[in-house]
Amino acid sequence: MPRAARLDIAGVLQHVIVRGVERRDIFLDDQDRQSFVDRFTKLMEQMGMECLAWALMSNHVHLLLRPSQDNLGQFMRRLLTGHAVMFNLRHHRSGHLFQNRYKSIICEEDPYLLELVRYIHLNPLRAGLVGSIEELKRYPWSGHAVLMGTRALQGQKMDEVLLHFSTKQKSARQKYEVFLADGVGRGKREELVGGGLRRVLKAAGEGFISAYDDRILGSGDFVEQLRQEKGLSEKLEACLPLEQLIEKIAEASGIDREIFCERRRGGGLSEAKSIICYVATRRFGYSGEAVAKALGITRSGVCRGALRGGKIAAQGMPLWEQIEKLVNKSTTSP
Numbered sequence: 001m002p003r004a005a006r007l008d009i010a011g012v013l014q015h016v017i018v019r020g021v022e023r024r025d026i027f028l029d030d031q032d033r034q035s036f037v038d039r040f041t042k043l044m045e046q047m048g049m050e051c052l053a054w055a056l057m058s059n060h061v062h063l064l065l066r067p068s069q070d071n072l073g074q075f076m077r078r079l080l081t082g083h084a085v086m087f088n089l090r091h092h093r094s095g096h097l098f099q100n101r102y103k104s105i106i107c108e109e110d111p112y113l114l115e116l117v118r119y120i121h122l123n124p125l126r127a128g129l130v131g132s133i134e135e136l137k138r139y140p141w142s143g144h145a146v147l148m149g150t151r152a153l154q155g156q157k158m159d160e161v162l163l164h165f166s167t168k169q170k171s172a173r174q175k176y177e178v179f180l181a182d183g184v185g186r187g188k189r190e191e192l193v194g195g196g197l198r199r200v201l202k203a204a205g206e207g208f209i210s211a212y213d214d215r216i217l218g219s220g221d222f223v224e225q226l227r228q229e230k231g232l233s234e235k236l237e238a239c240l241p242l243e244q245l246i247e248k249i250a251e252a253s254g255i256d257r258e259i260f261c262e263r264r265r266g267g268g269l270s271e272a273k274s275i276i277c278y279v280a281t282r283r284f285g286y287s288g289e290a291v292a293k294a295l296g297i298t299r300s301g302v303c304r305g306a307l308r309g310g311k312i313a314a315q316g317m318p319l320w321e322q323i324e325k326l327v328n329k330s331t332t333s334p
Contacts, residue, residue: 007104007106007215007216007226008067008070008071008073009067009070009106010067010068010069010070010071011066011067011068012066012067012106012107012226013052013064013065013066013106013107013108013109013112013113013116014064014065014066014067014072014105014106014107015062015063015064015104015105015107015116015120015217016061016062016063016064016065016072016076016102016103016104016105017060017061017062017063017103017104017105018060018061018063018080018098018102018103019059019060019098019099020059020097020098020099021095021097021098021099022099023059023060023099024059025058025059026058026059026060026061026083026087026097026098027056027058028087028091031090032086032087032090033056033140033141035083035086036056036061036079036083037056037141037153039079039082039083039086040054040063040079040155041153041154041155043075043078043079044154044155045154045155047067047069047071047074047075048067048068048069048071049065049066049068049071049072049075049155050065050066050067050068050155050157051063051064051065051066051143051153051155051156051157052064052065052066052113052117052143052156052157052160052161053116053117053120053121054120054142054143054153054156055120055121055124055141055142055143055144056141056142057123057124057127057129058127058129062120062123064107064117064120066157072104076102076104080097080098080102084096104215105215105216105217106215106216106218106226107217107218108217108218108219108222111218111219112217112218113161113164114161114164114179117143117161118179118180118183119183120142120143121143121144121147121180122136122180122183122184123142124136124139124141124142124144125184133177133180133181133184137150137177138150143156144180146158147161147162147173147176148173148176149169149173161176162176164176165179242280242286242290242291242294243294245276245279245280246276246280246294246295249272249275249276249279249323250272252319252322252323253268253271253272253275253319254268255268255272268319270308271308271312271319272319273295273297273305274305274306274309274312275309275312275313275319275320275323276291276295276305276309277291277295277301277302277303277304277305277306277308277309278305278306278307278308278309278310278312278313279309279323281302281306282306282309282310288302288303
């Protein structure tokens with residue numbers, strides 16, 4: 001299926017995630033990391049980019065950015081290309097360093113800014129790169145050290161984040177550190193790394209229906225603001241609610257919707273369920289829990305089904321070709 005275009009918007013918060021190809025390391029030592037940070041800082045100054053949070057891991061990077069111009073794509077190309085060239089020359093390798101395209105998620109600031117700062121800055125602790133909150137304070141490859149005053153990074157909006165906690169810097173740092181520590185025991189926030197947005201749109205005569213765009217993290221009002229103020233109506237995906245998606249795939253498969261929750265096999269039912277799991281979770285970003293509930297199966301069953309559905313898609317079977325046209329039509333219709 002075609003990949004959705006990135007939403008490159010000035011003045012809007014973007015959570016950017018970059019991963020190494022095949023999840024391989026993109027930093028082998030501190031010299032690699034320092035080179036990346038130096039290039040990152042220089043480009044921020046040149047291109048008017050603001051940074052609210054960041055973390056360098058072994059095989060991936062998290063950046064929380066706010067572009068002052070519509071230039072995030074150009075910024076990331078220069079940053080990643082420069083790092084890849086340096087890395088390959090220094091370590092005597094060739095070929096791609098990064099996995100596909102970088103991922104960028106537009107984020108609504110008021111409800112998500114501090115959650116994203118916490119999520120990103122806890123990554124080194126959760127990955128075992130440091131052993132405690134106290135060690136995290138001295139970890140030089142994260143914006144947390146900047147907020148705590150143990151290192152500096154030109155371009156990181158330290159004061160903007162700390163002012164959410166107090167107007168006095170010492171008090172702000174103490175309260176911020178308590179806020180960060182409070183997130184240690186919480187599970188992974190899937191929506192903060194691309195779980196996407198379920199927004200509510202009014203349908204004439206039909207009350208409310210759900211629509212979805214996995215490039216946005218925010219409320220329905222936020223999406224409508226993007227539509228009206230930023231002129232993104234043609235870029236935002238409008239797709240099927242989960243139940244309608246299931247009904248359409250059931251119809252294309254020649255199977256009654258009612259029997260999807262029954263424990264039956266044969267007659268193409270298993271293949272249809274697998275395709276639903278794949279399309280719903282991988283294409284539209286519905287949670288495994290929501291799909292499991294709709295199909296009457298377990299979340300692990302959804303995971304297995306999505307894997308089988310992916311294989312069916314890769315094989316290009318006639319049923320899949322028909323469903324792919326249906327799905328593409330649903331995401332491009334106004």
